[in-house]
Every structure is written in structure tokens, then in C-alpha cells.
Amino acid sequence: PPRFADALLDRAERAFHRGAVLNPNFADIRHHYGLCLTLFGRGEEALRQVERANQLDPFFPGLQLHTGRIYFFLRDYERARRQFARTLDLHPGYAAAHEYLGDAYHMIVMPEETIVQWRAALALTGDSEQARLLEETFCTSGFDAAVHALARKQLEQLQQKSARGEHVPAYHYMMAYMRLGDTEQAFSWLGKTAEERTWFALQLGVNPLLDPLRNDPRFAKTIASLALT
Numbered sequence: 001p002p003r004f005a006d007a008l009l010d011r012a013e014r015a016f017h018r019g020a021v022l023n024p025n026f027a028d029i030r031h032h033y034g035l036c037l038t039l040f041g042r043g044e045e046a047l048r049q050v051e052r053a054n055q056l057d058p059f060f061p062g063l064q065l066h067t068g069r070i071y072f073f074l075r076d077y078e079r080a081r082r083q084f085a086r087t088l089d090l091h092p093g094y095a096a097a098h099e100y101l102g103d104a105y106h107m108i109v110m111p112e113e114t115i116v117q118w119r120a121a122l123a124l125t126g127d128s129e130q131a132r133l134l135e136e137t138f139c140t141s142g143f144d145a146a147v148h149a150l151a152r153k154q155l156e157q158l159q160q161k162s163a164r165g166e167h168v169p170a171y172h173y174m175m176a177y178m179r180l181g182d183t184e185q186a187f188s189w190l191g192k193t194a195e196e197r198t199w200f201a202l203q204l205g206v207n208p209l210l211d212p213l214r215n216d217p218r219f220a221k222t223i224a225s226l227a228l229t
Contacts, residue, residue, distance in 0.1 A: 008040075009036070009040045012033075012036050013033075013036075016029060016032070016033040016036070020033075025056055026056075027052075027053040027054075027056035027057035027060065027063060028053070028057075028060075028063070030049045030050065030052050030053035030056070031049070031050060031053040031057075031060075031062070031063045031066060031067075032066075033046075033049045034046040034047070034048075034049030034050035034053065034066075034067075034070060035050075035066050035069070035070060037049065038069075038070045038073050038074065038206060039073075039202045039203065039205070039206055041205070041206070043070075043073075043074045046070055046074075047070065047074075050063070050066070050067045050070055053067075054067060059090060061087065061090065061091045061094055061097075064083065064086065064087040064090060064091070064097075065084070065087050065094065065096055065097055065100065067083050068080045068083030068084040068086075068087060068097070068100060068101075068104075069100060071083055072100065072103065072104060072107075072208065073203075073206040073207065073208070075107075075208055077104050077107045077108050078108070080100075080104045081101065081104040081105065081108065084097050084100050084101035084104055085101060088101065093124060094124075095120075095121045095124035095125045096121070098117045098118070098120040098121035098124065099117070099118060099121035101117045102114045102115075102116075102117030102118040102121065103209065105117060107208060111138075111143040112138075114143070115134060115135065115138045115143070115146060118134060118150075119131045119134050119135050122134065129153070130150060130153055130154070130157075133149055133150060133153055134146050134149070134150045137149040137150075147179050148179065148180055148181075150179065151176045151177070151179035151180045152180065154172070154176045154179075155173070155176045155177075155180075158172055158173055158176065169193070169196065169198060169200055170189050170192035170193040170195075170196055170200075171189075171193045171196075171198070171200035171201075171203075173185075173189040173192075174186055174189035174190050174192075174193055175209065177189060178209065178210070178212070178213075183212075183213070183216075186213060187213065187216070187218050187219075187222075190204070190210075190213065190218075190219070190222050191222055191225075194222050194223070194225055194226055197226075201226065204222070204223060204226075205223055
């Protein structure tokens, strides 16, 4: 990881350790510590933290979701799939769990199941138009066409939000262009994502959805740019 990440992790770890000393049975501290360790490339330690967190609070929806997310970031897609499915067993209307379960199915290459979960996530968040577009395009033209149609619609809506003066994280533009297969635009928005220094920027090093970009030297350069602070 870049040097700035080492400094951030050092500060974060001291804070997490302090919190655990003050309240050793507070699951949320260990849960977020595990997520933090994952983002900085320490997967095995992360799993130990979330396992302890799950023992302390086995029914908290955010913890269940982020446990699956950690497996996903570690590229253990089958365990991620099972964890997201378990999350939905406990919390059936959890839109993010549907979205991430769809991502796991996508990485396992199960297109129909991917569409079902992505559609459910869109419907639950009130994006019925996108949900219908995704399903109908998949039925008529197949998976790739459905993903492209969804990405074009999402870009249209993101641009409308920006035109109204709403803040739209650069990450959302980047992911839409990723789905379109527009590498040049994806790289442009990758740089903007790194500049914003948000939760999305911290994901750049570990998120498997960005793997198609990783072999390009520009990706490593963008990650290295985070060390400037």
C-alpha cells in the first residue's frame, strides 16, 4: 500500500485499539476495524476481527453486510455470496445486500442470478425505471446489453443530478463507464475518485470490480498518487 496509507492505518489502529479497550464487547468497533484492515491489505487479521464481531452481535445488518463485503474484497466470491444470502435471510428488504449479492454472482459468472439481485436492489431503492430496463433488456438482448443499457441510464441520471447542483461522487461515474467498457472515461473518473479522498478512494486498491483496469500502468500511478498526502 502507498505510504500515506501506512500513516492512516497507524492512526486508525490506535483509535480502534483504544475503543476496544474502553468497550471490549462493542461489536461495531471490531466490525469497522476488520473492514479497515481489509482496505489496507491485511485480510487474515480482518477476518479475525469480524468473526469476533459476529460472535458479539450476530444479527446486526450492517455487520452482516460488511462481512460479505470483506470476503468480496478478498476475492472469496463463494463465501461472499453465502454471506450476502444469509444477510438477506435475516433482513429481506436490504437493498445493498441485493446489490452486493448481484456483484458476487457476477464474479462467479451467473448472469441470470446477477440480474435478479441487481433488479431487486434497484426496485427497493425506488429506481423502478432502471429495474424494468435491466430486466427487459436482459430478456430481449442478453446480459452484456442489459449492463450497458443500465450504465447509460445511470449516466443520464448522474448528469441530471450534477446539472441540478447535487454532488455526485466521482466513483459512480467511474463505475458506470466501467460497465460500458469505456476504459478512457473510467480512468479519467478513477483519478477524480482518488482526488476526492473518500471511502470510495480507499476501495481502489482492493475492489475486484476494478480488476479490468489494474494491468494498465495508469492504475498503479493513480494509486501511488494517494501517497502525495
